[in-house]
Amino acid sequence: MSAQTIPVVLIGAGPAGLTAATLLAQYGIESLILERWEGVYPQPRAVHLDGEIRRIVDRLGVGDEFDAISRPALGLRLLDPDRRVLAQFDRDPAGDRNGHPEANLFDQPELEAILRANLRRYPEATLRSNAEVTAVTEESDYVRVDFTERETGRAESVRARYLLGCDGANSLVRGAIGARMRDLRFEQRWLVVDIAMTADLGHWEGVHQICDPTRAATYMRIGKTRYRWEFRLRSGETAADFRDLSQLRPLLAPWVGTVTPERLELVRIAEYTFRAQLADRWRAGRVFLLGDAAHLTPPFIGQGMGAGLRDAANLTWKLAGVLRGELPDSVLDTYETERKPHARAMIRLAKVIGVTMTEGGELGNHLRGLIAPGLSRVPGLARMVTSGESPPLRRSGLVVAPLLRRGLAGRLPPNDRLPDGRRVDDLIAGRFAIITMVDVPRADKKRIEQHGGVVLRAAPGTVLHRWLRHGRASAVLVRPDGAVQSWGANASALCASVPGFGPGEGAQATGE
Numbered sequence: 001m002s003a004q005t006i007p008v009v010l011i012g013a014g015p016a017g018l019t020a021a022t023l024l025a026q027y028g029i030e031s032l033i034l035e036r037w038e039g040v041y042p043q044p045r046a047v048h049l050d051g052e053i054r055r056i057v058d059r060l061g062v063g064d065e066f067d068a069i070s071r072p073a074l075g076l077r078l079l080d081p082d083r084r085v086l087a088q089f090d091r092d093p094a095g096d097r098n099g100h101p102e103a104n105l106f107d108q109p110e111l112e113a114i115l116r117a118n119l120r121r122y123p124e125a126t127l128r129s130n131a132e133v134t135a136v137t138e139e140s141d142y143v144r145v146d147f148t149e150r151e152t153g154r155a156e157s158v159r160a161r162y163l164l165g166c167d168g169a170n171s172l173v174r175g176a177i178g179a180r181m182r183d184l185r186f187e188q189r190w191l192v193v194d195i196a197m198t199a200d201l202g203h204w205e206g207v208h209q210i211c212d213p214t215r216a217a218t219y220m221r222i223g224k225t226r227y228r229w230e231f232r233l234r235s236g237e238t239a240a241d242f243r244d245l246s247q248l249r250p251l252l253a254p255w256v257g258t259v260t261p262e263r264l265e266l267v268r269i270a271e272y273t274f275r276a277q278l279a280d281r282w283r284a285g286r287v288f289l290l291g292d293a294a295h296l297t298p299p300f301i302g303q304g305m306g307a308g309l310r311d312a313a314n315l316t317w318k319l320a321g322v323l324r325g326e327l328p329d330s331v332l333d334t335y336e337t338e339r340k341p342h343a344r345a346m347i348r349l350a351k352v353i354g355v356t357m358t359e360g361g362e363l364g365n366h367l368r369g370l371i372a373p374g375l376s377r378v379p380g381l382a383r384m385v386t387s388g389e390s391p392p393l394r395r396s397g398l399v400v401a402p403l404l405r406r407g408l409a410g411r412l413p414p415n416d417r418l419p420d421g422r423r424v425d426d427l428i429a430g431r432f433a434i435i436t437m438v439d440v441p442r443a444d445k446k447r448i449e450q451h452g453g454v455v456l457r458a459a460p461g462t463v464l465h466r467w468l469r470h471g472r473a474s475a476v477l478v479r480p481d482g483a484v485q486s487w488g489a490n491a492s493a494l495c496a497s498v499p500g501f502g503p504g505e506g507a508q509a510t511g512e
Contacts, residue, residue, distance in 0.1 A: 009158055071224075076207050091206075143160045
């Protein structure tokens, strides 16, 4: 390949890279993904995504395929060292505000296979495997990416208007732009065990967290025949101490009971160091960091992979608008402004929960035994744990609210069911939208539709209508990624602020 210029080059074909390329294609933006390996990495890693991320999965056009490989979790149980229930937080498997289950368990290789197959439906996106990137150089009006074709050893290069570094925790792109990971002071070593078996263990179908500073552990069923355990390693222990099922038996015995070893298939056993880290900068000129290249979070709230998909959803529509000449270049500055504080908040929450459940010695166990049983009865606490709503985005040029009152700015509207059977997200589908409790003048509605947007009237008595009333807003302007840009009592003023932007021809591949 000669050094041709492509609008967007992405490095890394993990969930964040595949999501970003798909969303760009839906806006008609050509992209090239360079991936070091030949195919999907076959071993399980991430196993959870929440209801907000499930909405992004729908945007990609693979919601039904994902549902076929995932299991809704019934919630979270906190257990003492003897596996007695300290507290239980239930979640409705049918979903609530996001229109989907708020805890979805799955096998990451299966999800990545679905994302890759879906990407092939878009001619705008090209995935090149066995392409190992060796250098990233930003020049005057483009970024040059040098890479080696691993099968032949041939050196090649490509030029990009913009480069997205989705290349993981050991990101080459992060180093190329001079960014560094800042340590948020959390580090624990854990043993992660994935086992396949046909036996039904009969446990409650949610996430079980053993709160024990001596041997903290997590258990969950992630598929019809797939189970995940995580055990905190003690000082001096390594994965080498648990190579096979005979060595694992003491850890698994309380869970698998009398299931014989020949009925257990050890899919994977690995040692992970759970860290809390955040890159000090997420952008340098035309280069952006996404996913694990920008942030690492402990897994206690299941937000690691989902954070990368949030990055992709936030950035891609802005890039598309700039590349199509419909939005000013300044909108790209809002990516780090909005996503970095959100990622930091989720990392800190995961860190607090992790420390609370795994530290404190015998005193910690005693306090958990006294306090935890009452947590699910604290007004509002259970709702906060199970609601599926993450923190709002920080104010930016695209999240506008009065200084003394944020209101609904930066939040996602409920994915309510509409009278025709569709949901709010189906109607918005990657464009600007006005959601209102009041009538919008015909001229305003026509203008918005001509600009590629949509107007949705929230009917009295609906979840959406109650959400607007609770937020004291007559109308909101919703961005293509689903976040509220601004709100107020003057629907006509919001209508006048809708820019000309909407899905491209590539959106047709999802049936929109």
